[in-house]
Amino acid sequence: MGRQPCCDKLGVKRGPWTAEEDRKLINFILTNGHCCWRAVPKLAGLLRCGKSCRLRWTNYLRPDLKRGLLTDAEEQVVIDLHAKLGNRWSKIAAKLPGRTDNEIKNHWNTHIKKKLIKMGIDPVTHEPLDRKTSSPATTWQSDVTAESKTDEATKQQSLQNDVVRDVSAGGSSPTESSTITVSTGRSSSSHDQDPLVKWLLEEDPPTGNEPWLSFAGSVDVDDFSSIAAGPAPLPWDGATDWLLDYQDFGLGDSSLVDGYMVNSSNGAKF
DNA sequence: AAGACACTCAACCGCTCAGCA
């Protein structure tokens, strides 16, 4: 007995999304939120499966996404977190506002991994490659004394706090050099005690203010405009210059998402 | 100029997990 496909493959479109499909999805979610993803394509008039819609939205269309390459500071955070958490991209992404797990995963595989290898560091274990080859049986844990582990953890914690603070504060042009600092502390057993990991494993409580998170069919153009005009900034305020380049989607036609795409800096609809 | 090769990243696949009846 085979596994049931996530959606009926027949009649379901696959491959790259068209501007028209993007428009429909954005329009629908900004208007209604997403109740359950399986229902979204049907309600939005898309010939896609819900999974595909969710992926497209979370990885590409979400208005609060940052675009462009990761900054040095963000890269450093990814490395540190990867040393602690491994390939738990969603957890890592949760600590980098505006970044998706897919984006971080791709960046890791295409940039950071190579960088680390070039530096002679094993991107999996975060151990020096030569040490690994000289004593293959050595684990990341066994060759570190308790004292040095504590010391290292303290230093590492301090570094991580600094970097994370930078990133959280929107430090996209970090003052630190682009030199990558590699964390070697990697202990699943000690994760429970590690404040950083504790912090990482904490749920990020949703604010609940994100308009696209609620399934409120009554939301209309005016509501969104008032959100934009009110004291509370738009969720994507300031971080979404890409929306200004909406013609990239072939959506220069203002009628397409009229009323929803509001330039928060000048209130101009486009 | 053009073909080969390398790189990037959006999208898909299949699995696990959580919630619910």
Added chain:
DNA sequence: CTGCTGAGCGGTTGAGTGTCT
């Protein structure tokens, strides 16, 4: 407890693009 369903996650793929020869 068990089975079902939907959402989310991580690994992988492949089309598009850039660079090299």
